[in-house]
Amino acid sequence: MLGTSLLKAQRWNQFRGPSGSGISHARSLPTQWSDKENIIWKTPIHDRGWSSPIIASEKVWLTTASESGHQLYVMSVSLKTGAVIQDTLLFNVTDPQYAHKFNSYASPTPVADEKNVYITFGSPGTACLNSATGKTLWTRDDIECNHFRGAGSSPILYKDLLIMNFDGSDHQFVIALDKHSGKTKWKTKRSIDYMDLGPDGKPEAGGDWRKAFSTPHIASFNEIPTLLSIGSKALYAYHPATGEELWRTESRIGHSASTRPTVTSNMIFYCTGFSKGEIWAVRPGGKGNVTASHVAWTFKRSVSNKPSLVSKKNRLFMIHDGGVASCLDSSNGTTIWQERIGGNYSASPLLWNDLIYFFSEEGKTTIIEANDAFKMVATNELDSGFMASPAVADDSLILRTKSHLMKISD
Numbered sequence: 001m002l003g004t005s006l007l008k009a010q011r012w013n014q015f016r017g018p019s020g021s022g023i024s025h026a027r028s029l030p031t032q033w034s035d036k037e038n039i040i041w042k043t044p045i046h047d048r049g050w051s052s053p054i055i056a057s058e059k060v061w062l063t064t065a066s067e068s069g070h071q072l073y074v075m076s077v078s079l080k081t082g083a084v085i086q087d088t089l090l091f092n093v094t095d096p097q098y099a100h101k102f103n104s105y106a107s108p109t110p111v112a113d114e115k116n117v118y119i120t121f122g123s124p125g126t127a128c129l130n131s132a133t134g135k136t137l138w139t140r141d142d143i144e145c146n147h148f149r150g151a152g153s154s155p156i157l158y159k160d161l162l163i164m165n166f167d168g169s170d171h172q173f174v175i176a177l178d179k180h181s182g183k184t185k186w187k188t189k190r191s192i193d194y195m196d197l198g199p200d201g202k203p204e205a206g207g208d209w210r211k212a213f214s215t216p217h218i219a220s221f222n223e224i225p226t227l228l229s230i231g232s233k234a235l236y237a238y239h240p241a242t243g244e245e246l247w248r249t250e251s252r253i254g255h256s257a258s259t260r261p262t263v264t265s266n267m268i269f270y271c272t273g274f275s276k277g278e279i280w281a282v283r284p285g286g287k288g289n290v291t292a293s294h295v296a297w298t299f300k301r302s303v304s305n306k307p308s309l310v311s312k313k314n315r316l317f318m319i320h321d322g323g324v325a326s327c328l329d330s331s332n333g334t335t336i337w338q339e340r341i342g343g344n345y346s347a348s349p350l351l352w353n354d355l356i357y358f359f360s361e362e363g364k365t366t367i368i369e370a371n372d373a374f375k376m377v378a379t380n381e382l383d384s385g386f387m388a389s390p391a392v393a394d395d396s397l398i399l400r401t402k403s404h405l406m407k408i409s410d
Helices: 004-009
Strands: 039-044 054-056 059-065 071-078 084-092 116-120 126-130 136-140 156-158 161-167 172-178 184-189 217-221 224-231 234-238 245-250 268-271 279-282 295-299 310-312 315-319 324-329 335-340 350-352 355-359 364-369 376-381 391-393 396-400 404-408
Touching: 054 391, 059 116, 084 126, 084 136, 126 161, 156 217, 161 224, 172 224, 224 268, 310 350
Parallel strands: none
Antiparallel strands: 039 404, 054 059, 059 071, 071 084, 116 126, 126 136, 156 161, 161 172, 172 184, 217 224, 224 234, 234 245, 268 279, 279 295, 310 315, 315 324, 324 335, 350 355, 355 364, 364 376, 391 396, 396 404
């Protein structure tokens, strides 16, 4: 049985949970629910936002925004009761950038440490709030980047740094802010600038070939801390304390990469993006462009564009945006099985014990066994669909649909 201190340490404080991998170590989780069954509370969320919920100071935190992008809000809800505790207009944007209709103006997920919660909407604004009191401690609205289709990358924490990807049509860089003050500690420009091809077939600036929506990830290889950051058509490895580029792989396949890297002890897995995207398995290490020497294998069939991968032992599981679930041998990329479960998917899957939860844009959750034989365990329907990925609080699921936030438990 997990002790209280360990449960507290496992609070879902960032996109895809405490490890950033979409894995829960809860003692139990529900497998059956509906609009009338096993819902502890259900709270409407105003306006529109696809950010995933996180847990801090016994509250559920999330963001939302007006459909026009002029008003950007942070909300907190009581984890126990679902009552709205805070609903604060953080930024009032005079001239919002364009955001694709499939995206929202509040898509990046917050991240929290023991005292504070950190909110970003991308270039329009970043803020730090005390998670206990809700007081805003600092804000930044001067980081320039044309997100082109809207922001999507979530922030992460490393020691005293708040680290964020900015991959727009004009600027592509990674930035680290002092989490206490909001001041810039380092900023590293992407070393490769991928340009679109114009009508004449020649490279021209701006557009999808420069874009990415991926959330960075911290991993340690041979006791060397490494910041993994997917930009436009490339996976970059940086030293997280300084922003120095260590190595990179240049995929040049797909564009606008959106998934968070998935890491095992000796391999990194990432999806290269939209338009014939692939999974690349990369051995960490080396210097400079290590594409020729460090890519172990690639995989092309029904690869996820938006939902991230999840790993269990020597297996990779994923859900394609169009509803095809897959299990791969992570050592060589061999297909173990592929099954069409239907629906459309943006949310990343959740792994708990030997079960994987897939959350569809139509409101259906499909639960399967994380094994070498495909087996469906349960399906659950809600009246509103999922764009946000799930959170876990003790033995409960915290789910954000397109219209509500809810707590589900047996």
